Amino acid sequence: MKKVRKAVLPVAGLGTRFLPATKAIPKEMLTVVDKPLIQYAVEECAASGIEHVIFVTGRHKSAIEDHFDLAPELESFLEQKGKSEQARLVREISNGLRFSYTRQSEALGLGHAVLCAADLVGEEPFAVLLPDVIAESRVPATRELAEIYEATGLGVIHVEHVPRERVHLYGIIDAEVEKKSRWGDKVLRVRNLVEKPSAEKAPSNWAVTGRYLLPPEIFDDLRTARPGAIGEIQLTDGLCRLAKKGKLLACVYDGKIYDAGDKLGFLEATVQLGLKDPKLGENFRKYLRGLKL
Numbered sequence: 001m002k003k004v005r006k007a008v009l010p011v012a013g014l015g016t017r018f019l020p021a022t023k024a025i026p027k028e029m030l031t032v033v034d035k036p037l038i039q040y041a042v043e044e045c046a047a048s049g050i051e052h053v054i055f056v057t058g059r060h061k062s063a064i065e066d067h068f069d070l071a072p073e074l075e076s077f078l079e080q081k082g083k084s085e086q087a088r089l090v091r092e093i094s095n096g097l098r099f100s101y102t103r104q105s106e107a108l109g110l111g112h113a114v115l116c117a118a119d120l121v122g123e124e125p126f127a128v129l130l131p132d133v134i135a136e137s138r139v140p141a142t143r144e145l146a147e148i149y150e151a152t153g154l155g156v157i158h159v160e161h162v163p164r165e166r167v168h169l170y171g172i173i174d175a176e177v178e179k180k181s182r183w184g185d186k187v188l189r190v191r192n193l194v195e196k197p198s199a200e201k202a203p204s205n206w207a208v209t210g211r212y213l214l215p216p217e218i219f220d221d222l223r224t225a226r227p228g229a230i231g232e233i234q235l236t237d238g239l240c241r242l243a244k245k246g247k248l249l250a251c252v253y254d255g256k257i258y259d260a261g262d263k264l265g266f267l268e269a270t271v272q273l274g275l276k277d278p279k280l281g282e283n284f285r286k287y288l289r290g291l292k293l
């Protein structure tokens, strides 16, 4: 089975939920504790053995390119001033990864965004990471999915259990435990998926977290998918086709998901990760305890 080397990060969205902050700054560049949101996903890629990160960008996203580019002038300025720790932080942003950028010029959905990366991905398996989601676990989320892909050759997505009143916010799977798998009941065989169903229509409480490991044949499935009611091609449409062919697994994620895709989730991620920060955590906890709520 081909080793997983590439990851696609869709970052073309307008970030309207965060206006006015995102009028001139990409949502992905908003800071969670001490680094931009997008850096969490890129660090997960590096920790998962990914070598090549492909950003699907849009207009007004050049700050993302600048962030992951080399900055020799800044580094030597910091070194000259004796700020070698800061110089190291700047140097390590790119984590030894290779970066490519391609554009999604029209907002035609997540499936369409992934399809925009088809030429750069080529005929190999690839990960998709939704950068709104920070996934925190002992084994990096994408590495866990890559290991399952490399053992089975099947597409695989992370899912987590959500309460009924939240199923309308996610892709929800219809699945059964994969028999005789070496992962026990942690790995399911997906029969079908529904994008953001109502509580009554949801086939389960297993929600797609935003981490995917896909075979290149998904591109054909996306190319022939017809745009849905709002004129968009959803990634879920391509995943459904893979599932119908018996080529899609789901893995129950046992880490912690922070969904920073809206203001409340973003604040929650900031507080939770701030509390865990080795330098800030203790004082931040004292500050929060002292609040009269």
Ligand code: G1P
Pocket: 110, 130, 133, 169, 170, 171, 172, 195, 196, 207, 208, 209, 210, 234, 235, 236, 259, 261
């Ligand atoms: C997207 C996907 C959805 C998934 C979710 C995870 O939706 O379409 O299937 O469950 O991410 O965050 P979005 O949140 O971008 O609307």
